[in-house]
Amino acid sequence: MSGHTPTRRAPLLTIYSVLVFIFIYLPVAVLMLYSFNRDGVGGFPPRHLTLEWYRLLFADAPIWDAVGNSLIVAAGSVALSLTLGLLAALALDRATFPGKALFRRLVLLPLILPGIITGLSLLMFAVFAGAQLSLLTVFLGHGTALISVATTELFAGLQKMDHAQEEASLDLGATPWQTFWRVTLPNLKLSLIAAGLLIFTLSMDEIAVSFFLIGRDNTLPLEIWGRLRRGITPEINAVSTLIFAVSVALIVIWYRVRTRGLGSDAQELLERLQQDA
Amino acid sequence: MYSRAYKTLVSLPPLLWVGLFLLLPYALMFAHSFWAVHEGVLVHQWNLHNYVTLFSKPVYLGVLLRTMRIAASVTLCSLLLGYPLAYYLSFHARARKELLYQLVIVPLWVSYLVRGYAWKTILGSEGVLNGFMQYLHFTHAPVAFLLYSPFAVVLMLTHIYTPFVFLPIYAALEHIPRPLVEASHDLGAGSVQTFLRVILPLSIPGLLAGATFAFVLSLGDFLAPLLVGGASGTMIANVVQSLFGAAYDLPLGAAISVCILIITISLLFLSERLEKRWSFK
Numbered sequence: 001m002s003g004h005t006p007t008r009r010a011p012l013l014t015i016y017s018v019l020v021f022i023f024i025y026l027p028v029a030v031l032m033l034y035s036f037n038r039d040g041v042g043g044f045p046p047r048h049l050t051l052e053w054y055r056l057l058f059a060d061a062p063i064w065d066a067v068g069n070s071l072i073v074a075a076g077s078v079a080l081s082l083t084l085g086l087l088a089a090l091a092l093d094r095a096t097f098p099g100k101a102l103f104r105r106l107v108l109l110p111l112i113l114p115g116i117i118t119g120l121s122l123l124m125f126a127v128f129a130g131a132q133l134s135l136l137t138v139f140l141g142h143g144t145a146l147i148s149v150a151t152t153e154l155f156a157g158l159q160k161m162d163h164a165q166e167e168a169s170l171d172l173g174a175t176p177w178q179t180f181w182r183v184t185l186p187n188l189k190l191s192l193i194a195a196g197l198l199i200f201t202l203s204m205d206e207i208a209v210s211f212f213l214i215g216r217d218n219t220l221p222l223e224i225w226g227r228l229r230r231g232i233t234p235e236i237n238a239v240s241t242l243i244f245a246v247s248v249a250l251i252v253i254w255y256r257v258r259t260r261g262l263g264s265d266a267q268e269l270l271e272r273l274q275q276d277a
Numbered sequence: 278m279y280s281r282a283y284k285t286l287v288s289l290p291p292l293l294w295v296g297l298f299l300l301l302p303y304a305l306m307f308a309h310s311f312w313a314v315h316e317g318v319l320v321h322q323w324n325l326h327n328y329v330t331l332f333s334k335p336v337y338l339g340v341l342l343r344t345m346r347i348a349a350s351v352t353l354c355s356l357l358l359g360y361p362l363a364y365y366l367s368f369h370a371r372a373r374k375e376l377l378y379q380l381v382i383v384p385l386w387v388s389y390l391v392r393g394y395a396w397k398t399i400l401g402s403e404g405v406l407n408g409f410m411q412y413l414h415f416t417h418a419p420v421a422f423l424l425y426s427p428f429a430v431v432l433m434l435t436h437i438y439t440p441f442v443f444l445p446i447y448a449a450l451e452h453i454p455r456p457l458v459e460a461s462h463d464l465g466a467g468s469v470q471t472f473l474r475v476i477l478p479l480s481i482p483g484l485l486a487g488a489t490f491a492f493v494l495s496l497g498d499f500l501a502p503l504l505v506g507g508a509s510g511t512m513i514a515n516v517v518q519s520l521f522g523a524a525y526d527l528p529l530g531a532a533i534s535v536c537i538l539i540i541t542i543s544l545l546f547l548s549e550r551l552e553k554r555w556s557f558k
Contacts, residue, residue: 013364013365013369014365017361020358020361021377023439024436025384027396028384028387028391031398034398042408044411084290091284091291095287095288097288107295107299112541114537115497117534120534121303121306122298123521124306124309124531140298144294201386207389212521228394232394240394244388251386
């Protein structure tokens with residue numbers, strides 16, 4: 001088709017698009033560059049490139065404690081939200097119950113509403129329930145808020161699934177339990193991995209909800225946030241560079257998992273959110 | 278095909294969990310907005326006082342208006358950056374399309390904090406931009422107004438939400454049947470005319486979706502103002518945050534939260550309606 005369409009040259013549009021790409025990528029590039037700068041975060045041009053800040057970073061115990069905390073919270077959130085999200089997706093796909101439409105919208109609220117509203121609501125709930133703020137409350141917050149992502153992804157996976165397979169399994173004498181483990185779950189493998197990676201990434205980076213639910217132990221974003229108030233050093237650039245590298249690595253993995261392409265996922269998620277809202 | 282027990286088993290846990298950990302907290306927020314604080318103690322006395330305060334004190338309305346202005350600027354800037362980029366990718370990028378598309382998507386998944394922090398280091402009075410301008414002898418003393426201003430907030434949020442805006446617009450442009458565009462050209466319309474009369478109207482649903490995302494996400498942001506906004510860049514969510522912290526007036530903070538919630542949900546609802554009207558079948 002495009003072979004017939006005379007694509008006209010558009011030099012101005014091309015230049016403009018290049019500029020937009022520069023706008024999107026330049027800040028992160030600058031941030032990375034200055035993580036190697038001996039003389040601090042400002043000034044131009046950066047002179048005396050050094051790995052000193054990375055050495056400091058690797059010797060910085062509080063940062064690594066925070067990384068550990070974030071990993072625990074993220075792993076827990078993946079487990080919690082995938083489990084509940086899977087059940088919710090099955091319920092939405094197969095069951096009818098009073099308030100189904102309301103439930104569907106309610107689950108998605110944390111993705112649509114500003115983080116501060118969800119964070120403060122959960123904080124009031126914690127106070128109301130007499131719970132101590134700790135990593136546990138952060139984990140409950142992330143796990144609950146991210147059920148939205150799990151439900152959306154897994155519901156889409158279920159909709160694409162061929163229900164005849166499950167029927168055949170049941171007809172051939174498998175129990176519903178066996179059918180679930182041997183037919184339903186394997187069919188959802190890709191959606192589960194994709195949702196898990198997405199939830200992990202979002203939890204590792206989450207700051208708005210954690211901000212209100214955090215106790216004594218910091219997650220990585222909140223540790224960095226706390227340091228920003230005390231003044232900035234290239235050590236923060238160094239840790240940001242590493243976060244960037246890990247995010248991109250996860251994205252590439254996800255991209256490999258879903259050969260359809262990463263963009264279509266993000267796209268679909270946004271579209272589904274819109275429809276559900 | 279699925280038994281009653283199966284249905285109950287899959288429905289009950291998420292229903293209970295979401296009821297306890299989402300519905301109840303949101304309901305608590307709503308209830309707080311009708312309570313009051315007397316001498317630093319929360320009293321469960323139902324009243325509308327918080328909403329009256331909210332709409333009668335110019336401070337709150339002022340911040341709310343500023344927040345709307347900032348969110349509108351972010352939306353406009355993101356559209357100005359995102360739309361042409363989507364148009365370029367959809368109609369002119371040819372073989373590079375896939376790669377460029379992925380390049381726009383990647384930043385979507387890169388830490389909000391990392392991107393916000395990058396702007397802080399660039400805009401500061403001892404930051405990279407000032408160093409650069411002095412190096413080129415554009416300026417001799419650091420320019421201080423860049424950081425800690427509404428401008429910095431708009432810049433940072435635009436940077437973050439441009440890929441968000443790009444996505445639905447690109448999808449809408451990709452869904453436009455190419456024969457329509459060819460027909461327009463064949464019937465003698467120029468590029469500009471084809472764009473204005475064929476492509477733009479058909480991409481309105483995507484444009485609306487992108488604009489809504491940018492506006493709604495900016496509206497409730499409290500981190501960007503804390504990071505790069507300073508006092509003059511304070512937004513409504515920062516007011517909420519301070520009411521829940523130092524100022525300790527939970528009911529008033531809850532009332533403002535409820536307002537943000539209502540604005541957000543009505544905008545999403547409105548945009549969905551408009552999209553349906555503009556979508557072609």
